[in-house]
Amino acid sequence: MPELPEVETTRRRIEPLLLGQRISALRHDSAKYLATDEARGRTIGAVSRRGKYLLLRLDAPKTLPLELILHLGMTGHFRLEPTPHTRLVIELEGAPALYFHDPRRFGKVVVVRQGDYALFPTLRHMGPEPLSDDFDQSEFVWRASQAGAVKPWLLSQKPVAGLGNIYVDEALWLTRLHPQQTRLNADEARKLHGAIREVLSQAVARGGSSLGSGVGNYRQHDGTQGGYTAEHHVYGKAGQLCGRCATPIVRTVVAQRGTHLCPECQVLRVNEVQSI
DNA sequence: AATTTCTCCTGTATGC
DNA sequence: TGCATACAGGAGAAAT
Secondary structure, three states: OOOOHHHHHHHHHHHHHOOOOEEEEEEEOOOOOOOOHHHHOOOEEEEEEEEEEEEEEOOOOOOOOOEEEEEOOOOOOOOOOOOEEEEEEEEEEEOOOOEEEEEOOOOEEEEEOHHHOOOOOOOOOOOOOOOOOOOHHHHHHHHHHHOOOHHHHHHHOOOOOOOOOOHHHHHHHHOOOOOOOOOHHHHHHHHHHHHHHHHHHHHHHOOOOOOOOOOOOOOOHHHHHOOOHHHHOOOEEEEEEEEOOOEEOOEEEOOOOEEEEOOOOOOOOOOOOOOO
16 A cells, blocks of 8 residues: 555656656546646646655746645556556656556546645645654654554544554554554653654665555556565564564454554553543 | 544455 | 455545
8 A cells, every 4th residue: 555655666766757847638537537637738847745645746837836636545556558447647748658557546636726735634634744854753742642542543644644554553563552552651652753764764765565466566667566565564464473572463453444463562551540 | 523434446365 | 166245445524
Protein backbone atom coordinates (compact mmCIF):
# COMPACT_ATOMS: atom_id res chain seq x y z
CA MET A 1 0.00 0.00 0.00
CA PRO A 2 1.61 3.21 -0.98
CA GLU A 3 2.56 5.11 2.16
CA LEU A 4 5.07 7.92 2.54
CA PRO A 5 8.16 5.90 1.48
CA GLU A 6 6.45 4.51 -1.62
CA VAL A 7 5.01 7.88 -2.62
CA GLU A 8 8.34 9.64 -2.06
CA THR A 9 10.11 6.97 -4.13
CA THR A 10 7.53 7.47 -6.88
CA ARG A 11 8.02 11.24 -6.70
CA ARG A 12 11.77 10.91 -7.13
CA ARG A 13 11.40 8.54 -10.07
CA ILE A 14 8.80 10.50 -12.03
CA GLU A 15 10.25 13.95 -11.35
CA PRO A 16 12.87 13.72 -14.13
CA LEU A 17 10.18 12.55 -16.56
CA LEU A 18 7.79 15.41 -15.78
CA LEU A 19 9.64 18.49 -14.54
CA GLY A 20 9.63 21.31 -17.08
CA GLN A 21 7.43 19.37 -19.51
CA ARG A 22 4.32 20.86 -21.03
CA ILE A 23 1.07 18.91 -20.78
CA SER A 24 -0.74 18.38 -24.07
CA ALA A 25 -3.65 16.48 -22.47
CA LEU A 26 -4.76 14.56 -19.41
CA ARG A 27 -6.91 11.70 -20.65
CA HIS A 28 -8.98 9.69 -18.19
CA ASP A 29 -12.02 7.46 -18.04
CA SER A 30 -13.46 8.41 -14.68
CA ALA A 31 -15.74 11.14 -13.43
CA LYS A 32 -13.70 11.06 -10.24
CA TYR A 33 -10.85 12.82 -12.03
CA LEU A 34 -11.93 16.46 -11.79
CA ALA A 35 -11.00 19.54 -13.82
CA THR A 36 -8.20 17.77 -15.67
CA ASP A 37 -9.00 19.75 -18.84
CA GLU A 38 -7.59 22.83 -17.14
CA ALA A 39 -4.12 21.30 -17.16
CA ARG A 40 -3.82 21.42 -20.94
CA GLY A 41 -0.95 23.60 -22.14
CA ARG A 42 0.49 24.13 -18.69
CA THR A 43 4.06 23.41 -17.69
CA ILE A 44 4.92 21.16 -14.76
CA GLY A 45 6.89 23.50 -12.52
CA ALA A 46 7.31 21.30 -9.46
CA VAL A 47 6.85 17.64 -8.49
CA SER A 48 6.35 17.53 -4.73
CA ARG A 49 4.74 15.40 -2.05
CA ARG A 50 2.71 15.99 1.09
CA GLY A 51 2.07 12.88 3.19
CA LYS A 52 0.84 10.28 0.72
CA TYR A 53 -0.22 12.84 -1.89
CA LEU A 54 1.73 13.73 -5.03
CA LEU A 55 1.45 17.39 -6.01
CA LEU A 56 2.31 18.73 -9.47
CA ARG A 57 2.46 22.50 -9.81
CA LEU A 58 1.06 23.53 -13.18
CA ASP A 59 2.34 26.87 -14.45
CA ALA A 60 1.12 29.12 -17.22
CA PRO A 61 2.20 32.68 -18.13
CA LYS A 62 0.35 35.51 -16.42
CA THR A 63 -1.98 33.27 -14.40
CA LEU A 64 -1.89 31.81 -10.93
CA PRO A 65 -0.54 28.27 -10.74
CA LEU A 66 -2.84 25.27 -10.64
CA GLU A 67 -2.03 22.08 -8.78
CA LEU A 68 -2.62 18.49 -9.79
CA ILE A 69 -3.33 16.43 -6.68
CA LEU A 70 -2.79 12.71 -7.17
CA HIS A 71 -3.30 9.99 -4.56
CA LEU A 72 -2.09 6.51 -5.44
CA GLY A 73 -4.81 4.86 -3.35
CA MET A 74 -4.19 1.19 -2.72
CA THR A 75 -2.87 -0.04 -6.03
CA GLY A 76 -1.90 3.00 -8.04
CA HIS A 77 1.46 3.33 -9.77
CA PHE A 78 2.87 4.67 -13.01
CA ARG A 79 3.72 2.80 -16.19
CA LEU A 80 5.36 3.76 -19.46
CA GLU A 81 2.80 1.78 -21.47
CA PRO A 82 -1.01 1.59 -21.30
CA THR A 83 -2.62 -1.34 -19.47
CA PRO A 84 -6.21 -2.54 -19.06
CA HIS A 85 -6.14 -0.67 -15.75
CA THR A 86 -4.85 2.67 -17.03
CA ARG A 87 -6.97 5.39 -15.36
CA LEU A 88 -5.11 8.52 -16.44
CA VAL A 89 -2.68 9.35 -19.23
CA ILE A 90 -0.39 12.33 -18.80
CA GLU A 91 0.42 13.32 -22.37
CA LEU A 92 3.42 15.61 -22.80
CA GLU A 93 4.41 17.73 -25.77
CA GLY A 94 8.09 16.87 -25.79
CA ALA A 95 8.34 13.57 -23.93
CA PRO A 96 6.70 10.13 -23.73
CA ALA A 97 3.35 9.88 -21.97
CA LEU A 98 3.07 8.57 -18.41
CA TYR A 99 0.27 6.10 -17.59
CA PHE A 100 -1.39 5.93 -14.16
CA HIS A 101 -2.29 2.28 -13.54
CA ASP A 102 -4.76 1.59 -10.70
CA PRO A 103 -6.61 -1.75 -10.75
CA ARG A 104 -8.74 -1.14 -7.66
CA ARG A 105 -9.61 2.46 -8.56
CA PHE A 106 -8.90 3.81 -5.09
CA GLY A 107 -6.63 6.47 -6.51
CA LYS A 108 -7.74 10.07 -7.01
CA VAL A 109 -6.75 12.85 -9.38
CA VAL A 110 -7.98 16.43 -9.12
CA VAL A 111 -6.74 19.73 -10.59
CA VAL A 112 -7.29 22.69 -8.26
CA ARG A 113 -6.03 26.21 -7.69
CA GLN A 114 -2.69 25.81 -5.95
CA GLY A 115 -3.24 25.12 -2.25
CA ASP A 116 -7.03 24.78 -2.52
CA TYR A 117 -7.56 21.52 -0.66
CA ALA A 118 -11.28 21.89 0.02
CA LEU A 119 -11.94 18.55 -1.65
CA PHE A 120 -9.28 16.80 0.44
CA PRO A 121 -9.92 17.25 4.17
CA THR A 122 -7.12 14.84 5.04
CA LEU A 123 -4.67 17.02 3.15
CA ARG A 124 -6.07 20.19 4.67
CA HIS A 125 -5.69 18.94 8.23
CA MET A 126 -2.48 16.98 7.68
CA GLY A 127 0.14 16.90 10.41
CA PRO A 128 3.84 17.69 9.96
CA GLU A 129 6.14 15.90 7.56
CA PRO A 130 7.84 13.24 9.71
CA LEU A 131 11.28 13.63 8.09
CA SER A 132 11.35 17.42 8.34
CA ASP A 133 12.15 19.76 11.22
CA ASP A 134 8.44 20.54 11.42
CA PHE A 135 7.90 17.22 13.23
CA ASP A 136 8.39 18.73 16.66
CA GLN A 137 9.01 16.22 19.43
CA SER A 138 7.57 18.17 22.33
CA GLU A 139 4.34 18.94 20.49
CA PHE A 140 4.02 15.28 19.50
CA VAL A 141 4.57 14.23 23.13
CA TRP A 142 1.83 16.59 24.30
CA ARG A 143 -0.69 15.51 21.69
CA ALA A 144 0.08 11.82 22.32
CA SER A 145 -0.66 12.29 26.02
CA GLN A 146 -4.22 13.30 25.10
CA ALA A 147 -4.82 10.80 22.32
CA GLY A 148 -7.02 7.72 22.05
CA ALA A 149 -5.81 4.39 20.66
CA VAL A 150 -2.41 5.05 19.13
CA LYS A 151 -2.80 3.13 15.86
CA PRO A 152 -5.98 4.81 14.58
CA TRP A 153 -4.61 8.11 15.88
CA LEU A 154 -1.49 7.76 13.71
CA LEU A 155 -3.50 6.55 10.70
CA SER A 156 -5.61 9.74 10.84
CA GLN A 157 -2.63 11.71 9.39
CA LYS A 158 -3.26 14.44 11.97
CA PRO A 159 -0.36 13.94 14.43
CA VAL A 160 2.08 13.22 11.61
CA ALA A 161 1.79 12.77 7.83
CA GLY A 162 2.36 9.71 5.70
CA LEU A 163 1.96 6.69 7.96
CA GLY A 164 -0.18 3.78 6.78
CA ASN A 165 -0.82 0.27 7.97
CA ILE A 166 2.65 -1.13 7.32
CA TYR A 167 4.75 1.59 8.89
CA VAL A 168 2.44 2.11 11.87
CA ASP A 169 2.79 -1.57 12.78
CA GLU A 170 6.57 -1.40 12.32
CA ALA A 171 6.97 1.80 14.36
CA LEU A 172 4.81 0.45 17.20
CA TRP A 173 6.83 -2.78 17.34
CA LEU A 174 10.05 -0.79 17.49
CA THR A 175 8.61 1.27 20.35
CA ARG A 176 7.12 -1.80 22.10
CA LEU A 177 3.70 -0.16 22.14
CA HIS A 178 0.38 -1.96 21.79
CA PRO A 179 -1.68 -0.57 18.86
CA GLN A 180 -4.60 0.18 21.20
CA GLN A 181 -2.52 1.97 23.82
CA THR A 182 -4.09 5.30 24.76
CA ARG A 183 -2.60 8.43 26.35
CA LEU A 184 1.10 7.73 25.87
CA ASN A 185 3.46 8.88 28.59
CA ALA A 186 6.35 11.18 27.64
CA ASP A 187 8.90 8.38 27.42
CA GLU A 188 6.68 6.30 25.14
CA ALA A 189 5.86 9.26 22.91
CA ARG A 190 9.50 10.32 22.57
CA LYS A 191 10.47 6.79 21.56
CA LEU A 192 7.59 6.61 19.10
CA HIS A 193 8.60 9.94 17.57
CA GLY A 194 12.09 8.57 16.99
CA ALA A 195 10.82 5.21 15.72
CA ILE A 196 8.56 6.87 13.13
CA ARG A 197 11.51 8.83 11.76
CA GLU A 198 13.76 5.77 11.85
CA VAL A 199 11.32 3.44 10.09
CA LEU A 200 10.30 5.95 7.41
CA SER A 201 13.81 7.15 6.63
CA GLN A 202 15.08 3.58 6.30
CA ALA A 203 12.13 2.67 4.08
CA VAL A 204 12.68 5.70 1.84
CA ALA A 205 16.35 4.75 1.55
CA ARG A 206 15.33 1.30 0.31
CA GLY A 207 12.65 2.50 -2.09
CA GLY A 208 9.67 1.49 0.04
CA SER A 209 7.98 -1.90 0.46
CA SER A 210 6.46 -4.18 -2.18
CA LEU A 211 4.01 -6.77 -0.94
CA GLY A 212 2.98 -10.00 -2.60
CA SER A 213 2.80 -10.63 -6.31
CA GLY A 214 -0.82 -9.75 -6.91
CA VAL A 215 -2.87 -6.70 -7.72
CA GLY A 216 -1.56 -4.74 -4.77
CA ASN A 217 2.03 -5.17 -5.76
CA TYR A 218 3.69 -1.80 -5.68
CA ARG A 219 6.38 -0.86 -8.17
CA GLN A 220 7.87 2.03 -10.08
CA HIS A 221 7.21 2.87 -13.72
CA ASP A 222 10.33 0.93 -14.67
CA GLY A 223 9.26 -2.16 -12.68
CA THR A 224 11.56 -1.50 -9.72
CA GLN A 225 10.18 -2.91 -6.46
CA GLY A 226 10.74 -1.71 -2.92
CA GLY A 227 13.54 -3.26 -0.89
CA TYR A 228 12.21 -2.50 2.58
CA THR A 229 9.90 -5.54 2.61
CA ALA A 230 12.88 -7.62 3.74
CA GLU A 231 13.31 -5.33 6.76
CA HIS A 232 9.79 -5.80 8.14
CA HIS A 233 9.70 -7.05 11.72
CA VAL A 234 5.96 -7.64 12.11
CA TYR A 235 3.97 -6.64 9.01
CA GLY A 236 3.04 -9.80 7.11
CA LYS A 237 5.02 -11.87 9.62
CA ALA A 238 2.19 -13.63 11.50
CA GLY A 239 3.45 -16.91 12.97
CA GLN A 240 7.09 -15.97 12.53
CA LEU A 241 9.23 -15.31 15.59
CA CYS A 242 9.75 -11.86 17.06
CA GLY A 243 13.27 -10.64 16.33
CA ARG A 244 13.69 -9.51 19.94
CA CYS A 245 12.09 -12.23 22.07
CA ALA A 246 11.29 -15.11 19.68
CA THR A 247 7.58 -15.08 20.54
CA PRO A 248 5.41 -15.79 17.48
CA ILE A 249 4.05 -12.63 15.85
CA VAL A 250 0.26 -12.33 16.01
CA ARG A 251 -2.16 -10.84 13.48
CA THR A 252 -5.30 -9.21 14.86
CA VAL A 253 -7.71 -6.52 13.70
CA VAL A 254 -7.57 -2.98 15.09
CA ALA A 255 -9.66 -0.18 13.61
CA GLN A 256 -10.76 -2.49 10.76
CA ARG A 257 -7.14 -2.98 9.72
CA GLY A 258 -5.00 -6.07 9.77
CA THR A 259 -2.60 -5.45 12.66
CA HIS A 260 0.63 -7.26 13.42
CA LEU A 261 2.36 -7.27 16.79
CA CYS A 262 4.48 -9.22 19.25
CA PRO A 263 2.20 -10.23 22.16
CA GLU A 264 5.21 -10.41 24.47
CA CYS A 265 6.89 -7.08 23.63
CA GLN A 266 3.77 -5.03 22.99
CA VAL A 267 1.54 -5.26 26.05
CA LEU A 268 -1.40 -2.95 26.62
CA ARG A 269 -0.65 -0.78 29.66
CA VAL A 270 -3.56 0.22 31.85
CA ASN A 271 -3.65 3.97 32.35
CA GLU A 272 -3.52 5.27 35.90
CA VAL A 273 -6.95 6.29 37.05
CA GLN A 274 -7.12 9.89 38.15
CA SER A 275 -8.37 10.08 41.72
CA ILE A 276 -11.03 12.65 42.46
C1' DA B 1 -16.67 16.72 19.04
C1' DA B 2 -14.51 12.62 18.89
C1' DT B 3 -14.63 7.97 17.81
C1' DT B 4 -16.41 4.03 15.23
C1' DT B 5 -18.46 1.94 11.25
C1' DC B 6 -19.45 1.69 6.48
C1' DT B 7 -18.31 2.29 1.52
C1' DC B 8 -15.69 2.26 -2.49
C1' DC B 9 -13.12 -1.33 -5.86
C1' DT B 10 -11.31 -5.75 -8.08
C1' DG B 11 -7.64 -9.47 -8.41
C1' DT B 12 -6.31 -13.19 -5.65
C1' DA B 13 -6.80 -16.82 -2.26
C1' DT B 14 -9.66 -19.93 0.08
C1' DG B 15 -13.52 -23.19 0.65
C1' DC B 16 -16.97 -26.40 -0.63
C1' DT C 1 -12.91 -28.27 -11.86
C1' DG C 2 -15.84 -24.51 -10.99
C1' DC C 3 -18.32 -21.35 -8.63
C1' DA C 4 -19.08 -18.45 -4.51
C1' DT C 5 -17.29 -16.00 -0.91
C1' DA C 6 -13.75 -13.54 1.91
C1' DC C 7 -10.02 -10.50 1.95
C1' DA C 8 -6.70 -6.56 1.23
C1' DG C 9 -6.91 -1.07 3.00
C1' DG C 10 -6.66 4.81 2.40
C1' DA C 11 -9.73 8.16 2.95
C1' DG C 12 -14.06 10.24 3.29
C1' DA C 13 -18.74 10.02 4.61
C1' DA C 14 -22.06 8.45 7.72
C1' DA C 15 -23.38 6.90 12.05
C1' DT C 16 -23.00 6.77 17.00
